[in-house]
Amino acid sequence: MKSKFITIVFLFALVNSFVAHSKDVHLDPINLINEMSDASINLNYDGVFMYRHGSKLDTMRIIHKNDDGYISERLISLSGNSREVVRKNNEIKYFFPDKKVVLVEKNQLTQLVPSHIPEEIEKISNFYTFEIAGDNRIAGLDTWIVNINPMDKYRYGYQLWIDKESKLLLRSILRNYRGVILEDVMFLQMKTMPEIKDNILKTSILSADFKWIYNDKDNTAKQTKLKKKWTTSWVPMGFLMSKFSKHPLLSSAIPVEHYIYTDGLATISIFVEKINNENKRKVLPKTSSFGGINTYTKQTDGYQITAVGEVPKTTVKLIVNSVKAKH
Numbered sequence: 169m170k171s172k173f174i175t176i177v178f179l180f181a182l183v184n185s186f187v188a189h190s191k192d193v194h195l196d197p198i199n200l201i202n203e204m205s206d207a208s209i210n211l212n213y214d215g216v217f218m219y220r221h222g223s224k225l226d227t228m229r230i231i232h233k234n235d236d237g238y239i240s241e242r243l244i245s246l247s248g249n250s251r252e253v254v255r256k257n258n259e260i261k262y263f264f265p266d267k268k269v270v271l272v273e274k275n276q277l278t279q280l281v282p283s284h285i286p287e288e289i290e291k292i293s294n295f296y297t298f299e300i301a302g303d304n305r306i307a308g309l310d311t312w313i314v315n316i317n318p319m320d321k322y323r324y325g326y327q328l329w330i331d332k333e334s335k336l337l338l339r340s341i342l343r344n345y346r347g348v349i350l351e352d353v354m355f356l357q358m359k360t361m362p363e364i365k366d367n368i369l370k371t372s373i374l375s376a377d378f379k380w381i382y383n384d385k386d387n388t389a390k391q392t393k394l395k396k397k398w399t400t401s402w403v404p405m406g407f408l409m410s411k412f413s414k415h416p417l418l419s420s421a422i423p424v425e426h427y428i429y430t431d432g433l434a435t436i437s438i439f440v441e442k443i444n445n446e447n448k449r450k451v452l453p454k455t456s457s458f459g460g461i462n463t464y465t466k467q468t469d470g471y472q473i474t475a476v477g478e479v480p481k482t483t484v485k486l487i488v489n490s491v492k493a494k495h
Contacts, residue, residue, distance in 0.1 A: 221459030322404035350460035436477030
């Protein structure tokens with residue numbers, strides 16, 4: 169019985185290998201990524217995925233609806249503490265039942281589960297190489313595998329599994345320069361549909377007695393007139409400042425300058441906060457990590473400077489050390 173099973177597995181592998189090598193497929197990985205990016209915004213879908221980072225594993229469900237450009241999404245935690253995130257275009261509500269808190273933000277996020285690349289992929293190709301690495305099946309669906317390899321040590325590499333039919337992203341892996349997997353997002357189920365009912369986009373959490381916190385950061389007209397008091401003398405080649413804002417963090421009333429840099433694929437945030445009696449505490453320079461996201465913080469000349477992003481530890485440290493006050 170066992171030998172018969174091994175024979176069947178061997179035959180499957182042999183046939184798959186033959187089919188893969190017999191196809192004369194000339195795919196352009198850049199076009200494929202563009203199609204993936206468009207599909208993630210334009211299609212209606214409902215999927216369950218796992219998110220592995222370090223030794224932790226979370227399972228979540230994402231529901232995405234595009235109604236003539238009006239985007240609605242609902243992200244539901246299926247493991248650990250009950251949590252939900254509901255998006256109506258640029259308004260996002262975070263529900264934390266264990267703390268009885270709802271956080272409401274105005275945000276320019278593209279998606280709750282990012283797979284849309286806002287920049288022109290051709291520009292990104294100045295800093296990454298792209299290749300079709302083969303094909304495989306994820307969640308019972310046939311996919312193309314695309315490798316995105318950084319050209320320097322200041323960025324991470326990505327591996328994407330893109331559904332051959334819908335072009336949705338079904339799996340993504342984030343790797344460091346040694347090839348070690350830092351994050352792994354893989355769909356276990358994925359359904360596309362012509363229409364999604366509004367009722368399944370509403371939270372199931374009863375929040376009438378919760379504390380509601382409104383954190384409106386999206387006053388774009390005012391933010392664009394703000395004067396930038398800090399500058400960076402070094403960021404990796406290709407990273408440009410995409411947004412600047414100044415607002416208090418939830419934990420403090422002190423305005424914090426927030427600079428966002430991106431190369432079109434990875435994003436780095438820099439926070440500069442003035443130290444006064446409210447937040448006066450000595451913090452030694454330190455690095456922390458969560459999956460592929462690294463943070464580096466240090467205090468200098470009465471200010472606390474923090475960089476956080478989906479880039480290596482070396483990158484955030486070099487950026488923080490290059491931040492200087494404008495004169």
